[in-house]
Amino acid sequence: MRAKIFNLSVFLAVAAMIFYFYPQGEVIALSSRDKIKVVDGDSLESGKRRIRLLGIDAPEYKQYCFDESHKRYWCGISAKQFLERLIKQKDVNCVENSLDRYKRSLSTCYIGDMNINEKMVKSGWAVAYRDETNNYKRAEEYAKKHRLGIWKGKFIRPELYRFMQRKEK
Numbered sequence: 001m002r003a004k005i006f007n008l009s010v011f012l013a014v015a016a017m018i019f020y021f022y023p024q025g026e027v028i029a030l031s032s033r034d035k036i037k038v039v040d041g042d043s044l045e046s047g048k049r050r051i052r053l054l055g056i057d058a059p060e061y062k063q064y065c066f067d068e069s070h071k072r073y074w075c076g077i078s079a080k081q082f083l084e085r086l087i088k089q090k091d092v093n094c095v096e097n098s099l100d101r102y103k104r105s106l107s108t109c110y111i112g113d114m115n116i117n118e119k120m121v122k123s124g125w126a127v128a129y130r131d132e133t134n135n136y137k138r139a140e141e142y143a144k145k146h147r148l149g150i151w152k153g154k155f156i157r158p159e160l161y162r163f164m165q166r167k168e169k
Contacts, residue, residue: 025096028105032089041079041125043104044092050104053117054097055134057158058083058126060165065155068147075150079125082149086119087111124149127157 030036030046037045041058044051058079059065065075094107109116120126121136124143127150128136144151156164 025098025107026105028094028096028107030092030094032091036087036092038080038084038087040076041083041120044083044087044094044109050102051094051107051109052100052104053120053126054106054108055129055136056117056121056126057129058120059150059155059158060161063156063158063161065150066153068152070153075155079120079149082123082125083116083120086116092116122148124151 028049028051030044034046039045039050040061042053042056044053059076061076061080062074063076064072067073090111092109092111094105094109096105096107098106100106117126118136118139121128122139122142124147128134128140143149
């Protein structure tokens, strides 16, 4: 009886691990031969497919920040350019989690085994969404500690920037 309970426990533990670590959702393969357009620091397009990098928030395209010398610069454009350099002429694989209200694929994207979403945050060109399930909090702490990207100076978190832009209209 103990052997059966032990075997069942091991089976359930292995099944739980497979479910947890196995990618959920559709895998979207974007070849380097495809025209992959970087929309901004957290969005890609390929053909009619629109992909939003899950769990991160990059500065808006027309958002500006201040560098370490207190000079204003277009950090949204800088974030976009960083993502363009990151994926240039590379194959990108995205694991879709769900769709957002704009019908964009909410995905975690990879170049080989490098998580692009995490790389954007760890390099300081995006922040982690603030929720208790976010996988990128440590990456954000790293960028902040090492004063990378937008963390070199001062900036408004992208979600607050969007909120302020809506208020002005």
